[in-house]
Amino acid sequence: MKDKVLNALKGVLYPGFSRDIVSFGIIKNVEVRSGIAAIDAEITTDNSQIIETLKKSIPGAAKSVAGIIDVDLKFTVHKTSETGEVQNKNLAPNIKYIIATTSGKGGVGKSTISSNLAISLAKKYDVGLLDADIYGPNIPTMMGIEGHPITVNGDKKIVPIEVYNLKVVSIGNMVPQGKAIIWRGSLIHRAIQQLLGDVEWGKLDFLIVDLPPGTGDAQLTLAQSVPISASIIVTTPQEVAMGDAIKAIDMFKSLNVPIAGVIENMSYFLCPHCGERSDIFASNGGKKLSKKFDIPLLGEIPINLSIREGGDNGKPISTTDEDTIFDPIAEKLVKAVEEKNKRDI
Ligand SMILES: Nc1ncnc2c1ncn2[C@@H]1O[C@H](COP(=O)(O)OP(=O)(O)OP(=O)(O)O)[C@@H](O)[C@H]1O
Ligand SMILES: [Mg+2]
Known part of the structure; x- marks a missing residue:
């Protein structure tokens, strides 16, 4: 009972x-x-x-x-x-949807996908990108703003760095480069709340939050510190990454955060010479997850040299390609997020 x-x-x-x-x-x-x-x-x-x-x-x-x-x-x-606490307060009332990108496993392409999707979305909407990977922030490198200092305005609010038509905030721009920070639970909570509440985000349609990998305590604290409207689960096609993705799905389900969908990264290889598609792993991890948990498959992204180079050079592929692979994924994402948040209205 x-x-x-x-x-x-x-x-x-x-x-x-x-x-x-x-x-x-x-x-x-x-x-x-x-x-x-x-x-x-x-x-x-x-x-x-x-x-x-x-x-x-x-x-x-x-x-x-x-x-x-x-x-x-x-x-x-x-x-x-x-x-003196700000618990449960809507920290970012001017942000319509906060979307967290996550994965169970590291290195599957969360930051790459967060950056590119944010750039795609920014073609139509007001968008922010928050690097919540406080352990290994790499958004500054991917967005070409490494070493750019953060400024504070007259209201003592952090001013996001504007690049590629979006507003970016990363802890990587606030601490000396290469310096490791040891975070305790309560500090993580405070830090993330500040990155939301003490930033002059202005009015945003979407804020993409790039979370660190895993489903441990730290990720849980992060996920609980941000009022997330929907999450994106990133996986690779292999079974191992899928098992980890299931843990991430479980974590969000237990937090009652809606899952907008799954993105399978490094899905297949498209030969740059002949254009032939090779399904290297052929295990359809994204499709299987989508079916098993009844969540949309937002997209399958190939292994692509330009995607890697774009990330390394601070110029994500979505900034250069006219017809980028991320645009249709961004469109699907918008639909899924609106659908998941209908009950809010
Ligand atoms: N589709 C792709 N094709 C080629 N390279 C890719 C692709 N996706 C990601 N990469 C490369 O793989 C590496 C890891 O990607 P990324 O940093 O986005 O992963 P991550 O999940 O954010 O990692 P972490 O768990 O460390 O935060 C990067 O060098 C990136 O450029
Ligand atoms: Mg990352």
Whole structure:
């Protein structure tokens, strides 16, 4: 019975977000005795409207469970101003969709895909690119802004670097090059929140967030620090990368972050001389994942020398190719993100 109530509460979205109140950690405890659900909820906010909405929607959801006749809701509110915390606050109210690029395995092409998709999207939309790979930021290299210093404006906000018609922020532009930083959990949370909230992003349609690889604690903290509208899972066709991609899918599912789709990178080899396609791995990892988890296959990207060179030279292929392979993927992505976030509207 307790599980049923908890499940019903997972259907309650935090006002203004596509995430539910359970994955946000607002529900602290649920007990059910003689048909009465005792629910402990705790929230940090100054927004009285959010509090009022939740005070209605939490009992409403619990009462929808058969056998629950009444709800005893203990609702504790911490004011943001008292705690100094900005937890659960919409850090980036001017950003319509935040999209995280992720993979279970390293080196599968997340940063390459994040950069190129951001450039493709920027042909039609206002777009930002946030390098959240605080361990090995390589967006500055890929976007050709390595060594460009970050500036702060009069409101003490970080000013993104503008390149290829988009706004880019990376921790790589804030720390001395080649210097490794050791991050503790709470610091990661703060750092990522600052990269969202303390940046003068302006009004954006899409912010692409390039996450570090893996599904460990650090990635979890990152994913939880950003109000993600949808995620993109990047995989290569091999079974190993697929197994890791499944872990990433599981992680986002448990966080209740919608998955916009999967992109299979280094899918096949297109001979630059004769144009013949060779399916080197021939294991169809992306298609299999898409089918198994019922998520769209946003695209299959070939192994291509120009893609690698573009990344190394700070001029991603999407900036040079008129008819780039990333444009149709970006289009599919927009559709998938809008579809996944319909319930927000
Ligand atoms: N389709 C492709 N064709 C050729 N080279 C590619 C392709 N995709 C990525 N690469 C190259 O593979 C390397 C790894 O790519 P990238 O850095 O984008 O991966 P990543 O998943 O972000 O890695 P990390 O896990 O370290 O963050 C880079 O040198 C990149 O240029
Ligand atoms: Mg990367």
